[in-house]
Amino acid sequence: MARTSGSHSEITGPRLRAAAQALFARHGYAAVSMRRIAAEVGVQAGALYNYIPDKQGLLFELMKSHLDELLAAWEALPKGTGARDALEAFTRFHVRFHLDRPDAVFIAYMELRNLEPANFRAIEALRRRYETVLEDILRQGAAEGAFDVADSKHAAFAVIAMLTGVTTWYRDEGRLSRAEVEDLYWSMVRKAVSA
Amino acid sequence: MARTSGSHSEITGPRLRAAAQALFARHGYAAVSMRRIAAEVGVQAGALYNYIPDKQGLLFELMKSHLDELLAAWEALPKGTGARDALEAFTRFHVRFHLDRPDAVFIAYMELRNLEPANFRAIEALRRRYETVLEDILRQGAAEGAFDVADSKHAAFAVIAMLTGVTTWYRDEGRLSRAEVEDLYWSMVRKAVSA
DNA sequence: AGAGTATCTGAACGCGCGTTCAGTTCAATC
DNA sequence: GATTGAACTGAACGCGCGTTCAGATACTCT
Numbered sequence: 001m002a003r004t005s006g007s008h009s010e011i012t013g014p015r016l017r018a019a020a021q022a023l024f025a026r027h028g029y030a031a032v033s034m035r036r037i038a039a040e041v042g043v044q045a046g047a048l049y050n051y052i053p054d055k056q057g058l059l060f061e062l063m064k065s066h067l068d069e070l071l072a073a074w075e076a077l078p079k080g081t082g083a084r085d086a087l088e089a090f091t092r093f094h095v096r097f098h099l100d101r102p103d104a105v106f107i108a109y110m111e112l113r114n115l116e117p118a119n120f121r122a123i124e125a126l127r128r129r130y131e132t133v134l135e136d137i138l139r140q141g142a143a144e145g146a147f148d149v150a151d152s153k154h155a156a157f158a159v160i161a162m163l164t165g166v167t168t169w170y171r172d173e174g175r176l177s178r179a180e181v182e183d184l185y186w187s188m189v190r191k192a193v194s195a
Numbered sequence: 196m197a198r199t200s201g202s203h204s205e206i207t208g209p210r211l212r213a214a215a216q217a218l219f220a221r222h223g224y225a226a227v228s229m230r231r232i233a234a235e236v237g238v239q240a241g242a243l244y245n246y247i248p249d250k251q252g253l254l255f256e257l258m259k260s261h262l263d264e265l266l267a268a269w270e271a272l273p274k275g276t277g278a279r280d281a282l283e284a285f286t287r288f289h290v291r292f293h294l295d296r297p298d299a300v301f302i303a304y305m306e307l308r309n310l311e312p313a314n315f316r317a318i319e320a321l322r323r324r325y326e327t328v329l330e331d332i333l334r335q336g337a338a339e340g341a342f343d344v345a346d347s348k349h350a351a352f353a354v355i356a357m358l359t360g361v362t363t364w365y366r367d368e369g370r371l372s373r374a375e376v377e378d379l380y381w382s383m384v385r386k387a388v389s390a
Numbered sequence: 391a392g393a394g395t396a397t398c399t400g401a402a403c404g405c406g407c408g409t410t411c412a413g414t415t416c417a418a419t420c
Numbered sequence: 421g422a423t424t425g426a427a428c429t430g431a432a433c434g435c436g437c438g439t440t441c442a443g444a445t446a447c448t449c450t
Contacts, residue, residue, distance in 0.1 A: 012427080028308060030225035034408060046410075047428050055408065110305055113223060148386075151379060154371070157364050158357050158383055165356025169349070176349070184346060188353055191343075192387035207397085229438060241440075242398045250438065 013051045015041050020058055025103035029059055029114045059111060060119040066104040067126035073097060074133060083141030084190075090134055091189045092182045094163045099178055102167050109164065131156055138193060148195040159189055208246045210236050215253055220298035224254050224309045254306060255314040261299040262321035268292060269328060278336030279385075285329055286384045287377045289358045294373060297362050304359065326351055333388060343390040354384055 019040035023032045034055060038045040052058045077093060080086060098105050108123075115123060135156040141147035149155045163185055170181060214235035218227045229250060233240040247253045272288060275281060293300050303318075310318060330351040336342035344350045358380055365376060 026308065028223065028225055030223055031309065033406070035406080043427090044429055045408080046430080049409075050427065113221065114226065150382075151371075154364070154376075154379060155383065157360060158380065161360025161363070162353050162357035165353060168356070169352050176346075181349075184349060185353065187345075188350065188387040191389060192383040194386060228436075230436080238397095239399055240438080241400080244439075245397065 012041060012043060012047070016048060016051050017058075017062065021062055021103045021107065024059065024062070024111065025106040029107075029111045056116055056119070059107075059114060060123070062104065063108050063111065063115070063123050064126070066101065066108050067123065067130070070097060071126065071130060074130070083137055083144055083146050086137045087141065087147075087189065087193070088186055090137060091159075091163065091186045094160070095166055095182050095185050096178065098164060098167050099170055099181070105164065105167050131160060134160060141193070145195060147193040149193050155193060159192070162188070207236060207238065207242070211243055211246050212253075212257065216257055216298045216302065219254065219257070219306065220301040224302075224306045251311055251314070254302075254309060255318070257299070258303050258306065258310070258318050259321070261296065261303050262318065262325070265292060266321065266325060269325070278332055278339055278341050281332045282336065282342075282384065282388070283381055285332060286354075286358065286381045289355070290361055290377050290380050291373065293359060293362050294365055294376070300359065300362050326355060329355060336388070340390060342388040344388050350388060354387070357383070 016037065020032075020037050023037060023040065034048060035045045038048055041048070052061070074090075074093060077089060080089065108127075112120060112123065135152050138147060138149045138152040138155050138159075142149045142152060166181060166185065170176075176184070211232065215227075215232050218232060218235065229243060230240045233243055236243070247256070269285075269288060272284060275284065303322075307315060307318065330347050333342060333344045333347040333350050333354075337344045337347060361376060361380065365371075371379070
């Protein structure tokens with residue numbers, strides 16, 4: 001159990017997760033050693049095992065907490081009624097959430113193949129739940145005649161891929177503000193599924 | 196220099212590249228050892244160094260030849276005149292080309308961070324050239340009034356991200372044929388940039 | 391048959407990996 | 421001031437890594 005006021009350095013747990021997230025995102029899970037992470041935290045490698053079961057468990061926890069947070073944040077969002085409003089809310093939410101967590105997003109998309117089978121299945125299930133959110137919006141909109149989407153599942157994949165791609169080029173110092181980026185993507189998504 | 200009819204097993208070079216491509220795509224560059232690749236080829240690890248300078252050079256060559264082929268294939272394609280036809284040609288070409296080479300695509304998008312700086316710059320330049328192809332199509336179409344695209348550069352990023360995403364879900368045994376997948380994406384791209 | 395050469399083996403190199411653990415440090419508690 | 425126990429160190433464990441290279445092998449060419 002962690003103490004409330006530590007002896008040596010305290011708050012090592014959160015710093016461990018932050019350091020691992022940054023390093024995994026930058027260099028990849030397989031290319032980052034426990035010693036490298038420990039150095040970032042300012043500790044010897046062995047000390048990390050007071051906070052994690054092993055390296056694989058560290059990766060899994062980073063990915064799981066990211067997806068848990070993603071789903072929780074979406075569910076906490078106040079919803080409108082129509083499919084069009086829901087799609088706009090989803091688009092803006094997705095762009096904003098992903099721009100706020102570039103490292104976590106990168107890891108969640110790139111390190112799937114480094115998960116052990118059981119962990120992989122758990123993460124895939126969470127991701128699938130999120131994809132289903134958009135899929136349901138598109139299906140409902142198509143049923144109402146608001147959208148022209150023949151295949152809501154694959155359309156959802158296409159839209160999510162497009163939106164997630166924002167993390168590959170957006171920079172805070174760049175020409176576009178976050179609001180402008182949201183508008184840009186919403187304009188493309190809206191037209192792409194329009195009747 | 197490779198011989199035209201070998202002594203021990205011959206054609207080791209191409210088999211090496213094929214094995215490395217499959218393994219890198221499945222497990223990641225950093226997670227695949229030279230000994231693992233050698234075992235796949237049916238040879239000891241040392242023998243691989245008759246064909247490559249080192250592991251990094253192998254990765255670089257895989258990525259470079261993929262992007263060279265991509266650009267060459269696009270340039271070899273017969274072109275129509277208008278922006279709309281060009282966009283349709285690009286969309287269908289991109290989907291088809293990427294579905295034909297899932298492993299190479301995966302590597303080219305995921306292993307960028309494992310490239311040494313000089314190699315990274317070379318690969319990025321090729322990727323940038325390809326993005327510019329679409330960017331120019333969108334800009335021309337916007338100038339002609341055929342498209343409504345305020346920012347052709349970022350719209351190009353968004354479209355390419357959407358199209359490349361096809362490799363994450365398409366399976367040959369799946370419900371949709373390649374032609375149907377092309378149609379699905381073309382329908383979304385066409386509407387997304389339409390005036 | 392003999393020379394030449396492309397190919398590959400098998401062993402070795404130094405190194406860093408993930409993980410474990412006995413022992414040390416030190417704030418909090420009694 | 422003695423005891424507790426979480427946090428951490430530092431060394432060690434076996435192992436696999438990328439790469440090198442002397443020597444063996446098996447083919448082509450003269």
